[in-house]
Amino acid sequence: MIDTAGVTARLAGIGRLGVAFSGGVDSSVLLALAARALGPGRVVAILGVSPSLAAAERAAAHEVARHIGVAVVEVATHEGDRAAYRANGPDRCFHCKDELFTRIGDEVVAAHGLDAIAYGENADDARRPDRPGSRAAVAHRVLRPLADAGLDKAAVRAIARDLALPCADKPAAPCLASRIPHFADVTPAKLGQIELAEAALRRLGFAELRVRHHGEVARIELPAGDLPRAVAEPLRGEIRAAVLAAGFRFVTLDLSGVQSGAFTLPLVGPAHA
Template identity: 75%
Template structure:
């Protein structure tokens, strides 16, 4: 069995590790915001290799938006690495701006997580710094506002700063024999609820139950989008025939069992950023700057988006790691995660 803390990396992956190690120099003890996904798992592994097991703590945020399967998976990965893992309960569901579910929802969620880490975990474990698993591809996406919360809390992003993209993250994960090396992306459950429709524990529980049922039927990747009484099921294109054929009846029964009255199979397959990307626009020459198309939402909802946008600092500050109180223009949400 490969020991992920002693396995040798070679070529480009070895050079990438050297860059991460240099970035983490002087950052011990380090807290790693950890989900069990491949990005945060690779960051945790590289941090353990650079600093040692006694100088790194994995921190898992727990709330109704985290599926129980994901929580258990995170514990398995941490145990595989021999890493200390602490859980911190987050209360983003109590925040009106989070429940309102604008395109900046992830900002409020990450801000809550990093606030809880700062207020409890950092002192308890004497942390000198906190890092999270943003990679170089994430930097280029216009639909990831959680990154800006990281900036406000001075959270490090070693993978992105080392130029490590998603493909290289997976190559490193495979070289270190991490159990999550080929794990599909698993955004939080709230991402299944259309923007401007309230995020509630009941909806999150419905989505979790339905997606657990998909996995039980043998679908390794999938999303259940919550459209009120309708569940829109997204699966890899290669799984659509199986879902509409021999597994149609059990899939229908399983998703209905989660409380949905109707079940639709999306022929487009899995769509990352399905709800957020239609609401943002990247302007030529700007990387990335985005605005909410408020005209697509009812006027009251658009006004709410404007108010929430004023709470989010400018993208230039996010790129320079200098917090600012400058607010975006009305109707605009700049995003980077």
């Protein structure tokens, strides 16, 4: 097993810890390691809930937390009330994380007697220019034990497998707002369309995907290995019908495959992942 002593050392001395938790592999590994280091009764998983969180992701997060044995506290976030978030510039994630950490500070820390808050940034994330949410973490003094211990994405996934976490092989699942091109407004209606379309495609057997929202056009990103079956009948027709039912008028398939940071990286610089 990969050495996790660096994470444990960074949690030493904390009486009660809150982990900003999404159910993704990074925050799940952090939650599991914190529960192991401090005891599950001294750790709280904090899940931000808003229209940008798909219902399936919310349910999956609760499942992972139950597996780890840590209680979940849901916090309603209102990033959509912030004009800067709705404007959807490359710093949108900053405003989202700032809202989350503000709500945690106002509603959770005192109520649950927490001494610190941590989140699941890994060492690869820390090197990427398209992660403005990290600025919010710094401003709110949120800990990042995985990154500070030098654990990159590959190491985090290996730990998740060693711990037999149910999300160990889960594809990355950024929030629904990441599917909307920068400078196009983020609205609950658009987020709802994206959620419906992606849920329908998962029911058709696609595990990793993005539905990018370009007004009347849905641009579907799938791994290269899924493209041949996606364009073959009858699945092609089923995909089209499912996406049109979500409220789009046109359906396209992007031959470039799944692209991390597709909207943000061209505006802020190359990836370092």
